[in-house]
Amino acid sequence: MHQNAAVRVDHGVVSGTFSLDGQTFDVDNNVWVIGDDTECVVIDAPHDVDAIMKVVGDRTVRSIVCTHAHDDHVRVAPALRERTGAPILLHPDDRPLWELTHGPSVAWDTDLADGETIEVGGAALTVRHTPGHAPGAVCLYSPGLGCVFTGDTLFRGGPGATGRSYSDAALIVASIRAKLFTLPGDTVVHTGHGEDTTIDAERRTLG
Numbered sequence: 525m526h527q528n529a530a531v532r533v534d535h536g537v538v539s540g541t542f543s544l545d546g547q548t549f550d551v552d553n554n555v556w557v558i559g560d561d562t563e564c565v566v567i568d569a570p571h572d573v574d575a576i577m578k579v580v581g582d583r584t585v586r587s588i589v590c591t592h593a594h595d596d597h598v599r600v601a602p603a604l605r606e607r608t609g610a611p612i613l614l615h616p617d618d619r620p621l622w623e624l625t626h627g628p629s630v631a632w633d634t635d636l637a638d639g640e641t642i643e644v645g646g647a648a649l650t651v652r653h654t655p656g657h658a659p660g661a662v663c664l665y666s667p668g669l670g671c672v673f674t675g676d677t678l679f680r681g682g683p684g685a686t687g688r689s690y691s692d693a694a695l696i697v698a699s700i701r702a703k704l705f706t707l708p709g710d711t712v713v714h715t716g717h718g719e720d721t722t723i724d725a726e727r728r729t730l731g
């Protein structure tokens with residue numbers, strides 16, 4: 525497809541907490557905004573709507589895509605929806621985690637499905653279901669931008685954490701091998717926390 529020359533990736537870091545299994549941790553989350561000068565998609569909704577909107581600017585938000593439903597990624601998704609009018613997209617396998625944060629009465633809008641494509645500003649993001657860190661974890665791959673947004677599935681230095689409820693250590697490695705290590709090696713990996721990496725670098729690390 526033709527990619528608008530003005531399409532770009534913008535980024536912010538938003539601080540807050542992550543709670544699961546009765547423990548709470550301080551965390552810095554990446555928020556990723558993909559689009560052109562008029563419209564964008566927001567990947568994850570961590571901690572603070574005003575901080576996210578600083579990255580968005582005056583653009584129209586087409587959707588709020590959640591890489592998974594841990595509370596540090598979705599806590600302000602309903603408030604961001606309220607502010608922007610944009611729908612919240614989440615893989616339905618993360619319903620248990622979503623309900624830990626928002627209860628059963630607050631819903632997301634649209635189920636994400638493996639293989640579907642989200643288009644914004646001439647860019648295309650393909651959904652890759654990568655369960656393991658969370659049952660409904662997804663990554664979003666943009667061939668045109670040469671990057672993949674991995675949430676907490678793949679970080680610089682290896683797979684995301686699998687020590688808590690609803691995680692599966694063997695499954696995350698299988699997901700990474702099948703859905704991420706099959707991407708071009710120079711694909712830039714934009715993560716849910718911390719620094720960027722590449723598919724090649726993480727393939728070497730995981731072996």
Ligand SMILES: [Zn+2]
Pocket residue numbers: 592594657676
């Ligand atoms: Zn997480």
